[in-house]
Each structure stands twice: as C-alpha cells, then as structure tokens.
Amino acid sequence: LLSRDIERASNQIIMVNYSVITLRGTKPLRYAATVAVFVTTFLACFYFESINDRYYDRDHYINSSPLVQRSLLATDDPTKKRLALVRPFGPRDVKALLHSFDLWATKWPCVPQQNQVYDVELVLSYSRRVGENGFRQTFDNDDDALAARAVDEIRVKMLGERNSGWGECFTGLRVIEAGLDERSDHYSKDGTGLPSRMDWVEGPNGQFRENMAQLMALSGMNGDEDKRYYYELVMVMEADNLPQRTGWLNEVLDEIQANTPFALLGSKYKGHSWDGFKDVMAPSLLNHINGNAIYNITHPLFQRYHKELKKEAGTKFAAVPYDYRISQMVHEGRYGTQPEFPFPWMRHHLSGKRIELHKKPQLVTYWKNHGGADLDEQDAAYPIKESDVLANFGEGNFLQEHVGNAALVHGMNVYRPHNPNTHQISLVVTSWDNHIHRNNLLHDLNEKNHKHKQIFEEVVVMQNTFVPTSGAPSEGVPYRFVDRLNTDITDVCDAPVSTEWFYHTNSYHNVADEVDLLFSRDETVSRPVVSYTPAES
Numbered sequence: 001l002l003s004r005d006i007e008r009a010s011n012q013i014i015m016v017n018y019s020v021i022t023l024r025g026t027k028p029l030r031y032a033a034t035v036a037v038f039v040t041t042f043l044a045c046f047y048f049e050s051i052n053d054r055y056y057d058r059d060h061y062i063n064s065s066p067l068v069q070r071s072l073l074a075t076d077d078p079t080k081k082r083l084a085l086v087r088p089f090g091p092r093d094v095k096a097l098l099h100s101f102d103l104w105a106t107k108w109p110c111v112p113q114q115n116q117v118y119d120v121e122l123v124l125s126y127s128r129r130v131g132e133n134g135f136r137q138t139f140d141n142d143d144d145a146l147a148a149r150a151v152d153e154i155r156v157k158m159l160g161e162r163n164s165g166w167g168e169c170f171t172g173l174r175v176i177e178a179g180l181d182e183r184s185d186h187y188s189k190d191g192t193g194l195p196s197r198m199d200w201v202e203g204p205n206g207q208f209r210e211n212m213a214q215l216m217a218l219s220g221m222n223g224d225e226d227k228r229y230y231y232e233l234v235m236v237m238e239a240d241n242l243p244q245r246t247g248w249l250n251e252v253l254d255e256i257q258a259n260t261p262f263a264l265l266g267s268k269y270k271g272h273s274w275d276g277f278k279d280v281m282a283p284s285l286l287n288h289i290n291g292n293a294i295y296n297i298t299h300p301l302f303q304r305y306h307k308e309l310k311k312e313a314g315t316k317f318a319a320v321p322y323d324y325r326i327s328q329m330v331h332e333g334r335y336g337t338q339p340e341f342p343f344p345w346m347r348h349h350l351s352g353k354r355i356e357l358h359k360k361p362q363l364v365t366y367w368k369n370h371g372g373a374d375l376d377e378q379d380a381a382y383p384i385k386e387s388d389v390l391a392n393f394g395e396g397n398f399l400q401e402h403v404g405n406a407a408l409v410h411g412m413n414v415y416r417p418h419n420p421n422t423h424q425i426s427l428v429v430t431s432w433d434n435h436i437h438r439n440n441l442l443h444d445l446n447e448k449n450h451k452h453k454q455i456f457e458e459v460v461v462m463q464n465t466f467v468p469t470s471g472a473p474s475e476g477v478p479y480r481f482v483d484r485l486n487t488d489i490t491d492v493c494d495a496p497v498s499t500e501w502f503y504h505t506n507s508y509h510n511v512a513d514e515v516d517l518l519f520s521r522d523e524t525v526s527r528p529v530v531s532y533t534p535a536e537s
Contacts, residue, residue, distance in 0.1 A: 082119050083231065087122070087123065088207050089126060105166070115249075127206075195346065196345075201318075204321065216231075216297050241409065264295055266386070271393040271398065291323035292390065293323070301383050390407075419519075424501070425455060426460060429441065429461045429505055435470075459478070459480075462482050463481060
C-alpha cells in the first residue's frame with residue numbers, strides 16, 4: 001500500500017507502534033493499544049496512498065445527477081426488452097449533434113414495424129448540469145442555454161415526425177445530465193495532438209461512468225416492478241457516427257439478437273492509420289472495442305468493469321480512455337498481463353516520475369466467474385463480440401467502399417473515390433544524389449498496388465545534374481527525370497507537370513501497400529483531400 005512519497009512518514013508512524021508496545025499497563029491493555037495504532041496506521045497509509053494516486057478530489061466536481069425528464073411517445077410494451085440509445089454531448093458538441101440528427105431525416109433509423117423484440121428510447125446526455133428540475137429557462141452560462149435549445153430542437157424534430165419520419169422509431173425521449181463541472185469536462189491535447197496531463201480525457205470518461213450509473217439505477221418504472229433493470233442494453237452513439245442507409249437501427253437490433261449473450265458488442269479500429277506499426281502496438285489497444293458500442297448493463301462482467309471504472313476515477317488509470325481501459329481489463333483478466341500506460345512522456349502530477357499501471361488480481365476473477373473462463377472469440381457465449389453493422393474509423397476519413405456492409409460508421413467524413421476521367425494527377429518526387437532510393441520508389445509504385453498505375457498520369461523526378469538514370473523500371477507508371485536548375489526546395493514550383501493536380505514526395509518515402517485517394521463531395525468542383533488539410537484551402 002505504501003508509495004515512495006509516503007514511506008518516510010509511514011516508517012515514523014510504525015516507530016510509534018513499537019513505542020506503544022513498551023507502554024506500562026496491563027498486558028491486554030498494551031495489546032489493545034498496539035492493535036488500535038496498527039489499524040490506524042493501515043487506514044492512514046491507505047488514505048494517503050489513495051490521495052497520492054488521484055489527480056483531483058472527486059467530490060469537487062461530481063454531483064449526484066438526477067434523471068431530468070422523459071417524454072413518452074408510445075406505450076411501453078412489457079413483453080419487449082428495452083434499449084437506451086444514448087447520444088452524449090457537451091457544450092462543444094451541440095452543432096455536430098444537431099447536424100447528426102439532420103442526417104436521420106434522410107436515413108431513418110428504422111423501418112417501422114420490423115422490430116418485435118426491443119423498445120428503443122432515445123437518451124440525450126448532457127455532460128454538465130443545467131438545472132435541478134430539468135432544463136430550465138434561466139441558465140448559469142451561454143453553454144447551458146445552447147444545450148437546452150438543442151434539446152428542444154431535437155424534441156420538436158422527433159415529435160413533429162412522429163407519423164412521418166424517424167420519431168416513430170422510439171418509444172420515448174429521455175434527457176440526463178452527467179453533472180461534470182467546467183474544470184473536468186474536457187478532452188484536452190497539446191499542440192501536437194497528444195495528451196499532456198493525466199486528466200486529459202476526464203470529460204468522456206466521467207460522462208460515460210455517470211451515464212451508465214444513472215441508467216443502471218432505473219428499475220420498476222411504468223408498472224414493471226418485477227424487472228430489476230429498466231434497460232437491458234445501452235447503445236452509445238456520439239455525434240460523429242454516420243448512418244449509411246435507412247433502417248440502420250433495425251440492423252443493429254438484428255445483430256444484437258444474433259449475438260446474444262454478450263457484455264459488449266462493437267467495432268475494433270478498421271482504418272489504416274495504424275498499418276505501419278501494428279506489430280509494436282499493445283494488444284489491448286489493437287483489439288479494443290471503440291466506445292461507440294452496445295453495452296449489456298445486466299451482464300455481471302460489464303457491471304464489474306463499470307464498478308472498477310468508478311473506483312479508478314481520478315487515479316492514474318483514468319488517464320486511459322474508458323473504452324481502451326475496458327480492453328485492458330479484458331486482457332488482464334484473460335491473460336494475466338500487466339496493463340501498459342500508453343503515454344510514456346507523461347509524468348505523475350506529484351512525484352514527477354514515470355507512470356506505471358499495476359495489476360489487479362480481481363480482474364482475473366471477474367473474467368473467470370462472469371463469462372470469460374476458457375472461452376475464445378469463436379464461442380457463442382464469449383462476452384466481448386465484434387460487430388459487422390458498426391464500423392470504427394476513429395478520427396479518420398473514409399470511402400464508401402471501405403466500410404463494407406456496415407450500417408453505422410464512426411468517423412469524420414465519407415468522401416468520393418478518385419475518378420481518372422475527371423481528375424488527372426501527377427506525382428513529383430524530390431530526389432538527390434542517391435539514385436538507389438529513387439529507383440526503389442519507382443519499382444514500388446509499379447509492384448505494390450496496381451492502383452498506382454491508374455492514379456498517376458506520370459511521375460516527374462526532380463534530381464541533381466549528372467545523377468545516373470540506370471536501374472529505373474522499364475515499364476509501368478510513366479516517369480521522366482528532370483535535372484533541377486535551382487535549389488531542391490523549389491521543386492514543388494519548378495516541376496514541369498501537365499496535370500491540374502499533383503502530389504509531392506521525396507525519394508526517402510516508402511509506398512503503402514494500399515492507396516486510395518479521397519475527393520470532396522462538392523456540388524461543383526470535387527477537390528483532392530489531404531489528411532488534416534481542408535479541401536477548400
């Protein structure tokens with residue numbers, strides 16, 4: 001229990017214990033005093049260790065947040081199971097949330113009357129607290145007022161389309177609050193896009209913990225007193241989840257039925273940002289299920305994991321995003337492995353030392369006793385299952401062909417593929433005196449993927465004068481060598497390309513095995529999209 005920061009103080013307390021043993025008095029009295037001081041020492045060390053391991057006082061910002069309101073759209077059917085479709089949002093997400101509901105107008109969640117098993121309620125979860133008795137008319141700040149107006153707008157959309165649109169897909173609308181304050185409601189990264197402080201992800205983590213706690217606490221509502229849990233399932237759907245077609249909710253419900261029983265059903269990362277270093281990634285990160293998933297809140301394994309997340313609030317464990325942390329719990333329970341701390345540059349807020357996560361023996365017990373045991377992914381009772389209907393592309397962009405048959409995609413934007421009839425593209429390569437690197441690049445362009453031959457009209461190699469041209473491929477993508485007349489930094493200006501667009505690289509780059517170009521979906525002129533660069537720039 002002792003950390004390095006409190007060892008000295010603990011040793012001093014233990015010295016007091018030895019002095020107690022020498023006190024005069026009856027033998028039972030001395031024994032009782034010794035036991036009392038040892039117990040006090042244990043509790044004090046445990047308390048100080050707990051405080052030392054936390055980066056904030058949880059009572060500072062977490063309040064018991066009541067359910068705010070529920071509007072019943074249809075009579076509950078007691079023969080059906082209940083699913084809560086949770087749309088979490090904070091002050092910075094209001095615009096994106098409203099836009100996501102606009103997409104529902106053209107891609108309705110359901111085809112009515114197809115679902116005979118589940119009643120689905122729409123739950124809007126606000127990260128902060130607006131009022132004690134619901135979304136009131138006076139607000140503490142403009143953010144809360146904006147959130148309240150967004151809720152009203154969504155309610156109008158839902159009720160207004162009850163008989164003509166997506167409103168009839170749901171039996172009710174519920175609004176809940178996570179109760180975070182401004183200090184903790186954040187998802188902060190530094191200028192390089194990396195987390196720099198231990199509580200960087202406390203906004204999403206805290207909102208998830210509180211959402212689940214509130215929804216798991218509901219029972220015996222609407223005359224259903226015999227049912228322990230009001231909801232069986234919770235589906236988390238953030239604003240950047242993009243429906244691909246009408247009826248996506250029906251497909252989710254069908255997949256739930258096909259995969260029952262489970263504790264967690266969702267998608268691993270399906271994008272390509274990790275392709276270059278998957279072999280060195282932690283298995284718990286590589287195989288983690290994204291937080292936009294379906295959680296069985298009645299499953300004992302999920303209940304234990306949620307309990308652990310609540311206990312870990314404010315500790316070094318909470319520096320790990322909740323979905324990644326659940327995956328660490330799964331891997332530790334199944335294989336007994338020590339969890340990795342994924343941010344080696346981050347240091348403890350008090351000691352300044354490198355952070356390490358310790359093992360928790362109870363996770364092995366949870367896995368063994370509540371559904372994992374010796375099962376593998378192919379067993380029907382395996383508690384963690386991968387979805388075919390949900391697809392996670394993280395913060396990446398994607399083409400329609402990338403998502404396969406997925407009906408709901410977590411990602412930034414869907415773009416158009418390259419059309420060689422409308423977009424002719426060249427590749428400009430900056431090369432220097434080492435013609436071997438240049439030749440390797442040209443050979444890779446021909447051999448790794450036939451798409452390169454279709455993408456580039458030509459390759460223009462800008463190189464120093466008198467560099468040999470031998471060793472280059474004799475066929476494939478057409479290329480030509482150009483002796484530069486100026487410095488290499490002007491290659492992007494001096495390259496004699498004949499196409500409207502060109503890509504620029506240098507001969508030290510490798511060619512990816514798979515390449516797809518993305519183009520904007522503009523009504524007039526479709527533009528090539530480069531990661532992190534706006535298409536209109």
